Amino acid sequence: MSSILLIFLLQIILVPILSLRIIFVVKNMSIPASIFGFIEALIYVFGLSIVLSGEQSIAEMLVYALGFGAGIYLGGYIENKLALGYTTLTVNLMNKNMDLVSNLRESGFGVTIFEGMGKESVRYQLQILTERNVEEKLINIIEQYEPNSFIISYEPRKFKGGYLLKSMKKQLKRKANHIEK
Structure with a gap:
């Protein structure tokens, strides 16, 4: 036994x-x-x-x-x-919701907006790269503003440059300065 x-x-x-x-x-x-x-x-x-x-x-x-x-x-x-690593969310919207975009940016997320032609009208797509451990928080914010949005989440293998890397470098620099003090 x-x-x-x-x-x-x-x-x-x-x-x-x-x-x-x-x-x-x-x-x-x-x-x-x-x-x-x-x-x-x-x-x-x-x-x-x-x-x-x-x-x-x-x-x-x-x-x-x-x-x-x-x-x-x-x-x-x-x-x-x-939740190691990063995730990219592609958010498809029927309308250009600048309140959502502003809230996401104020919350520290980098957001890129694309405009495209759907079957019958213009559609909007947000692309957001973030750390995986805040993915649920991000989805909750999106659903508050756009409950009918279509969200795709995938994990990028490599990325270079852009808002997220600049933001991470600034955070590391602030932490290093804080530790020195």
Whole structure:
């Protein structure tokens, strides 16, 4: 019975570590990815050796698989809470809502407005790049002003220049000056 609990616990730990390692690899963060890979390999070998040593119990194998599934759920939850990286929102509007744009800019978001021709009339599109950990806040602001907007969110792999990078450099400079004082 204790081996079954240990197997489940190992899987609950292993799979979120595996998920985070993959995320760090995709985000080109080699050092954390390597650390998580090392820990992942240790846990994997240890857990698998318990399952495959001696008499293979169907219960142990099922618990191994159940722990794997539960670990995937936990890994996704942890990744969403960490919200590493950036997201780009494309917001499609029927009207040019300058109150929304002003509020977004006052809240620190860089907003680019595009005008295009839809099937029957002019449409407006906002493009906003922001940190992932404030994506929900951004969507809530948009929905307050434009509840019927069409929003697409995607994660950019690389970007260079623009409002967001200038803003981040200013924040880092302010923090550095504050620490020196």
